[in-house]
Amino acid sequence: MKPSLIAEVVEHYHQLLMDEHLESTLEVLARRLGRGQLVFDGRSVCEVLRPRFIEAQVHEDAWYASRQVMKGLASLYRHAARDGALRRTLGLMAEEDALVRIDAMGRVPCVVSRLDGLLGEDGQLKFIEHNTTPGGIVFTDSLSAAFQEMPIIRVIANRYAMAGPSARAGLSHALRELRGLPGKNGSRSLTVIGLTGGEGGSELKNQSEARMLLKQVAEQGVRVTTARLDEEWSLRDGTLWREGVSVELILFASRAAAESLLREHGSDHPIVKAVQGGAAFVLNGMFRSALLYSKQLFAALSDPAFSYLFDADTATAFRRYIPWTRIVREGRTPYEGRTVDLLPFVAEHRERFVLKPGRGYGGDGVVLGWKCTSEQWARALQHFLEERPGVVQERVHVPTEAYPVLQEGRPVFEEHYGDLNPYVWGDSHAEGYCVRVARNPLLNMSAGEGQMVPLFVVDRR
Template sequence: MSDSVAMEAASFYDGLLTDGLAGPMHEQFADAMRARKLLFGDRLRCNVLRPRFIGERTYQEVQRGAVVVTRALTSLHDRLARSAELRQELGVPPLIEAFANLDGGTAVDPIVGRLDGLLDTTGSIQFIEYNPIPGASIEVDELADIFRELPPMRRLAERYDCYAPPTRPPLMEALRRSTAQMGVGARPPGVAIVGVIAAKNQPSIDTLQQFLQQQGAPVRVASPVDDWELLPEGLHVGGTRVDVLVFPYIATALELVTRHSARHPVVEAVRSGRAFILNGMFRSMLLGSKQLFALLSDPECAHLGDPELIAEARSYVPWTRRVREGKTIHEGRKVDLLEHVREHRERFVLKPEHGTGGEGVVLGRECSAEDWEAALERARAVPHVVQERVETPRESYPVPSVEGLRFEEHHSDLNPYVWSDSSVSGCMVRLAKGALLNMNAAGSMTPLFVIRGRR
């Protein structure tokens, strides 16, 4: 099925909305989000009245590409994890070495990662970065649940065969698979969420905690200075057995291994394999480096991982390079990297090698030549990558307002969750009026529904 039927479904859905329906519907929608704590700080997670629709063939290609790119990234990670010398040669930040001694040798499978991607103007998926500690996986399903109960979505489901790819079941399946490798057995794994949670992220942590508890998993929010104990039967905090440690912020894990004793019960438990950090902290730090996308993109670096996987993954990532002096190949032509990026700023984006929330990202098209030059100078001093901008079409979404229903143009992304490095189910979709798609930049979420065809 082509995405033309998805576009037709969106048009049908939008045609069901009227000013008379949109007001009460938005009240119902907003009340449901508040009841489920689907908030970013004090903002509602979703501020539009329609999900994103795509065709099944497009979703299947997103799934395929996400698995290929994740496996290629994992092949690079495996090589880097074995060689401190190679990490140093590539300029991997020294702080990562603190985690190499913590869980660099873990044999427990990762649970979940998220690739952030964009559908370009041809409808092809391009993945621009990897998030090794992804948020909002539960919220994706919760938003889909709310939309299913809205009148336009019920009418649409009568005419079109559609579904929202789930995230909650694969999360529990991946969690059980990983804890089984530790010998946890049939009992629900105990989970500790470690760190002081920023107010804007507290609703998301509450949602995760509530979901895991509903699945029978004991969950405790704790800090490194709480009453941790490593007993013969396992790691405990405040009387709760802990098998899985979730660090929403890498800074908390860094504090644990640098400021606290190596004999801290958490450190001893992770090193001895009696507890594990979600996705592995050493693994997360390596895979969170945007430089890995430069290694995927540059054919001269294919030998650093599985060459066949990397060659296949290259079609799913935009041209990316680490910012530094020297020559490189762009569109088949050898160019001076800095000079080329300076002269064609509208085609490129600068990103810190490590960082989340859109912090430090500079869009060449959105800034002056002087600001771009200043950004390039910063990028030479602190590790950055430069990435070719992915051109994406904008889409109109219904938005409630005090004047009534409006339709506003939005940019959108498509960010699949990859479970245990082997399967894809569910996508986070962010919307924004500007080109920077991030919740920190006043963005919005909406769920993804896949349209199989007409009934």
């Protein structure tokens, strides 16, 4: 039986690495990583010795799926902005619901988000989460550039058609869109809050990447400054001022920083008043980010009870690209053509499911049913029902791939799980990927084992 294209490419890459390209590969990685910029939470973002390869068909399908899912999320946002009952069903907390009055009804400039996906054993892509403050944008392109310097990649590119999707191209697209916003000043400036940590009691783990990203933004003609919420802010004559400098575009560097605005400073803060009055914009929107950050929204994409929110084409796309997901609560629901009593069914079939808190990132609070005992699963299910609102999501069976890692000076091959996470710019333009690999199914960088690899799309010549 003829091997698949990806298996063929990977086998060829591994053979080249073992035969003649190990030293040059290590040299390029050491030089690139040694600059101290490709670091997350104090550790290198990449320690494996090859990229991930996907076929062109998978790449095109991911782009199509991204557009369809983001179209559905936009519809969900519009409905939720007008429907308080829907917001409560989706688990928005009181302080998040209050954001509706700030910027839900005005124009929201959307810059970037990320759809986190898994390629199943059957080759089907499933999106399992949506990230409104995604990391990895600069790391992705930096790793891609590093690997493209390697002689081994040039040999692969001579045999196969190969391309590395660029997230930076998406950034350029989003910034062009921002220039179309109504503004008082001819040029755009961006004020970033929470970059240095501290806002909301948090530390930003990817500060090095955030600074590199803002440098790229500045290189494209946007003046970038950093700020804190406890500085001197004022709203005078329809203009927002910080320390005597006018502010029109605001970016919160993390969810914690955004949440601290109302929680710690209240609705009388000049930023809130300015956004309400249209004197300033928060990139990605305050209410929009809060709503689309919730994992409970994936229940709305999956559950037929919410089908009235979407057109027929979008609902069809959800059935293909979104795994079965439900809010953890009592009741009956469809599952594979029959109706089940949700809680007893999930309790009995833990190996099929994942429990996820409605809020949280980095794998915090995620429970993998096939990795725990029946007793642990029952306790987790009760916890989600009574104390921590969340969702139960059907497991995506992800095959592992062998990746070379260096041990005692020699490459050894270890099985890794991987994901496929397209960035979406300006709400509909997919460009670039974040790809993570790990030895266990929890792929998040914050979970401790996840690391990033570049992605190349390959095809036969």
